[in-house]
Amino acid sequence: MQSRDHAFEKLKSHIGENPYPGRGLVIGRSHGGECWQQVYFIMGRSPNSRNRQFKGKGGSLETQPFDASKVEDPSLIIYEAMLELGRAFLVSNGDQTRTAYEGLNAGRSFSEALSEREREPDEPNYTPRITGMLDLAGGSASIALSILKANRSDPGLTDRWYYYPSAPQAGEGYALTTYMGDGNPLPSFEGDPLVLPIEASPEETLDLYWSSLDDDNRISLAVKEISAKGDGSRILLRNKYQ
Numbered sequence: 157m158q159s160r161d162h163a164f165e166k167l168k169s170h171i172g173e174n175p176y177p178g179r180g181l182v183i184g185r186s187h188g189g190e191c192w193q194q195v196y197f198i199m200g201r202s203p204n205s206r207n208r209q210f211k212g213k214g215g216s217l218e219t220q221p222f223d224a225s226k227v228e229d230p231s232l233i234i235y236e237a238m239l240e241l242g243r244a245f246l247v248s249n250g251d252q253t254r255t256a257y258e259g260l261n262a263g264r265s266f267s268e269a270l271s272e273r274e275r276e277p278d279e280p281n282y283t284p285r286i287t288g289m290l291d292l293a294g295g296s297a298s299i300a301l302s303i304l305k306a307n308r309s310d311p312g313l314t315d316r317w318y319y320y321p322s323a324p325q326a327g328e329g330y331a332l333t334t335y336m337g338d339g340n341p342l343p344s345f346e347g348d349p350l351v352l353p354i355e356a357s358p359e360e361t362l363d364l365y366w367s368s369l370d371d372d373n374r375i376s377l378a379v380k381e382i383s384a385k386g387d388g389s390r391i392l393l394r395n396k397y398q
Contacts, residue, residue, distance in 0.1 A: 160187075160327050163353040170350060172368040176201065176338035179249040183288045183299055184329020184354035186361075192290055192297070192382040193329065193354050193361055194247045196237050199373040204228040210376040212391040215240035217247075217378050222397045232276055232283075238378070243386030248287035249334060250276065252304075256287055266300040267318050274314040275306045280341040282306035286332040292386030297323050303332055305344050319349055329354045357381075358392045366394055 171177055182195035196217065200206035209222045217238035221227045227234075235251040246256050252273045259269020266289055276283040284305035291298045300320055307313035321330055331350040336343045355361040358379040366377050378393040 159325060159351070160353060163328050163351050166350050167352050167364075167368055170333070171352075171365070174337050175370045176335060176342070176373055178283070178334035178342065179286070180331060180333035181247050181249065181286055181288050182329040182331040182352050182354065182365075183247070183290050183301070184324050184352070185326045186354055186381075187327035187356040189326035190356075191384055192245075192292070192386075193358055194238065194245060194288070194290065194380040194382065195329070195331075195354075195361060195365055195378070196247050196249075197365060197369060197377040198249075198375045199369065200375045201373060205233060206375060208233055208375055209395040209397060210237070210378050210393045212378065212393055215245075215380075215389050215391070217380070217391055217393070219376070222395075232278060238380060238391070240389065243292040245290045245292075245380070245382055245386070245389070246287070247289075247380075248285065249283075250285050252285050252287055256289065267302070267316075270302050270304065271316070273304060275304050275311075279311070282311050282344070283342070284334050284344050286334060286345070288330075288332070290382065290386075292382070292384075299323065299330060301330060301332060301349050303345060321349065324351065327354055327356075328352070358390070362392050362394060 179198050218236045236253045239246045239257045256269045284303050287302040289300045303317045331352045358381040362379045376395045380391045382389045
């Protein structure tokens with residue numbers, strides 16, 4: 157129980173009291189442990205970043221423009237955010253979701269698949285690419301997380317961080333966000349993955365994170381519920397602009 161209390165405290169400090177953690181993902185077990193959940197959210201400050209919405213289709217989630225006539229640069233804002241390959245469930249903040257999917261499908265490992273990608277080229281922010289995978293094949297759960305971020309000394313280089321944590325406790329999930337907070341340039345995420353809360357149902361998790369995100373900068377939020385064996389899933393989503 158103490159660990160879950162700490163997860164709520166971290167949600168408050170890093171998400172609730174933070175005007176701009178950017179984009180974020182969480183992979184964890186429902187409170188009660190009956191299923192798995194993946195959370196993905198996007199935020200926006202510029203008109204181009206705010207002109208987005210989520211659309212789910214089957215087990216996939218993608219970003220789409222809310223108003224196609226106002227799109228300035230689709231390259232970093234329109235992408236597949238969630239994909240499924242067998243009993244592997246991918247989530248990321250960019251088109252590297254597809255890179256990971258194709259690499260895994262070709263027999264490469266998670267880190268091998270992402271080795272060809274770099275941090276985003278949006279100078280001066282050099283937004284990190286964050287990616288997560290829940291693999292339920294083989295009868296046991298494994299989680300992989302990755303953050304590709306600009307090298308501090310030379311932002312033309314990419315530092316690659318991979319994490320393979322043990323399965324979380326029920327009611328908890330591992331999380332990455334793109335930024336530590338607002339700024340100019342935006343400060344990239346630092347440190348190990350966070351441990352944040354996961355509620356019993358995806359509806360409750362959706363409400364928890366939506367209410368925690370800054371109400372001015374939040375854009376879209378999705379929660380995928382995944383069966384314990386990985387043989388079924390469903391996506392719930394909420395868009396600021398309907």
